[in-house]
Amino acid sequence: MPLLIKILGIKVVGTAISLIVFLTKTGPGFTPITLVLHEDSVIFQSSLRKAFTKGLDEIIMSGTEVGIFYTCTFLERDQEGYITPVYEKTTYRHLVYDPALDSFQLVTDKVYHIAGTDLDRAKQEISTITAVIVPAVDIVADHKYMLKIVAALNTIEIEAIEAENFDLNVFWNFKYPSTQTKWISGENIGSL
């Protein structure tokens, strides 16, 4: 009986501390978007922060494919205020760990190998997104532009609990991280 009380006490205290941490912690989010003009094209870059929890790390280390969908939308607003999307693309980047080779495979638009067992580096790679939005010539000087990015995790199969489409977004409490720029005039984009 004293052992039960001791265990119960430890569990209760542990729960209380975890609950406080859980309630005070912030969810995943993006770093501010960087828009640059490179070789006559408009390129953006941003990174996800706090995207991986301890549980998600374990899922990765199990060899399960863990991927992130990045949906990028580049909006244009003309002088009359009409808004139209000039660029919309969903990019899927995923990470697969091979326990036999003890290495990570990061798949983006092209296959990319990372040697060794550096999980942090792999996570950093998958969390960073860079893409060409539009050619610079398509930017109208007196129009305004805004870029919006939304991220989401993929679904996986977990045989042990007979879950064919287990949504990994549960690790983010289904709060999809997103970010967006302010409305920037075409003239300013041209001078980036």
Next chain:
Amino acid sequence: MSLRSRAILIFTIMSLIYTGALIAFMFYLTTTALDFWEQEEIETGLVIAVNNAPDVLRQAQAQRALKTYRQLKGLKNLYEWQIVGFSILIGVTFFVVSIIVISLVLFRITRPLRHLANVLTKTSDEYAPVQIKKPASEIAQVLNAYNTMTDQLKHSRERLKQAERIAAWRDAARIMAHEVRNPLTAIRLSVERLHKHHRDGDKKLPQLLEKSTTMILNDIGSLDRLTKEFSEFARLPVPKRAMIDMNRLITDIIKDYESYKTGITIKQDLDHSLGSVLLDKELIRRVFHNLLKNAYEAITEEKGEIRISTKQKNGSLHIEVEDTGPGIDLDIQDRIFDPYFTTKAQGSGLGLAVVNQIITEHNGSIQLNSTPGQGTLIAIQLPLISEQRSGEHNG
């Protein structure tokens, strides 16, 4: 703290303890059950199996096992949080529902008791005893006993009132008979004497007739006065309040009595800061007439003094009428304000009863302070009602 509040507090504390224990127990069970999903020895064994597999098939099997193990390990923390959240939700729901149910049950239990307490308070304040609707519980026995008691109390009060009414009628009849008998006896004797002298052919009959008829008329006058006083007492009107200058009223009344009896002086000690007060002028005038008449009649010596004072104190008007008469015996002081009680040969016993009734109708109080041989003091206290509130009273 009321019984209901105490019971709710105790149940709230107990529910909190139960809820906390439930959450802790659920969490303990869950984490204990999920501990299997995080065993370092199993993970190490599976990693070794993957690395040292003799062939590709066994390596694939080991990899699959390691994959399953690490997937579950990844989900463990998530499930723990979900179960903790669910436990808290269940616990809080249980807690809230418990408090609501307990409060309702306690309300139903204590409502008849509260009702009983209210009714008992009213009954003790001499309101009519009220029966209580009986609830279907153990409290019904208490209420049964109470209802029986109220029945008995009601009957007792009715019997008491009946007895008091009969006693009052007897007193009234006795006093009336006594007061009427004296002049009637005198009238009968006068008439008999006249009849005898007339039969005997007495020459002094005219003189005797003159004397006897005067006496008879005096006695009839006494009877008339007596019936008038009784009639006035029976028809004492409800006060019609108006703002009056009390000091002026007293001064006016005193003027009527200045030549009432020689050798007696009236001393005034009036509070001149006293403004107008809300009273029935005619009824208060009757109060002072009765008190002054009593005071004058009480002073049997050749010289004496009557003192009248007014004073404003603690929102009340204090009036005192004091005489230097012989005072009132201690054993009859309690009955001095009773109707038909008198120590005077010609009194109806209604003077001070009327005074008491008028003061009571004005929400005031009256007290007698008398020491035999040292005079009598009648102290009256009346509530002072401002002009602003006078409208409310009259309205």
